[in-house]
């Protein structure tokens with residue numbers, strides 16, 4: 467199950483609704499919406515849930531983070547090769563809640579590439595998006611950190627971050643996802659109008675009372 471644009475990645479983070487049985491049920495709902503709409507919906511899962519969600523969840527699964535450690539004596543490290551063996555098709559890199567320095571970002575992208583994982587490099591602003599896209603991840607996902615988890619979306623509060631990011635990476639061909647505070651179909655539509663190739667979001671879906679209904683609405687804004 468490969469990733470394709472327009473793409474919506476739901477980051478399950480460490481929300482209770484995104485782990486174990488609840489997270490699995492959410493993946494199944496995502497799969498049903500993807501099937502009904504034709505949209506590409508992917509889940510970024512915890513390392514502990516990755517194998518089950520990837521094999522039985524019905525949607526492409528990304529790791530939320532991988533480490534650059536090689537195989538060997540590195541207790542607790544999440545190896546890219548182990549993520550692939552568990553069924554991951556990709557990984558987030560440098561999420562705002564799991565930031566890396568630029569040298570580590572470069573090494574992580576290289577390790578992911580070698581292992582066969584698609585990469586979604588998260589960035590906080592236009593400058594970082596341009597610098598990150600030059601490293602040729604498969605996607606960049608720009609998210610103003612102050613809007614993450616809030617109720618006002620990047621499309622409304624900082625639309626220029628999306629349009630300027632799209633313009634800044636235009637020469638690279640790297641698709642730009644955006645996120646932070648995305649909750650409604652209108653938020654998604656606006657982001658797509660501004661040139662985004664998709665959305666990276668979390669709370670609007672994971673914490674929703676009826677995630678299936680929310681997703682059904684959100685994916686309508688994708689095209």
Ligand code: G3P
Pocket residue numbers: 477561562609613614615616645646647648666667668669670
């Ligand atoms: O990884 C997605 C993210 O950081 C945005 O979170 O809750 O604002 O959709 P949220």
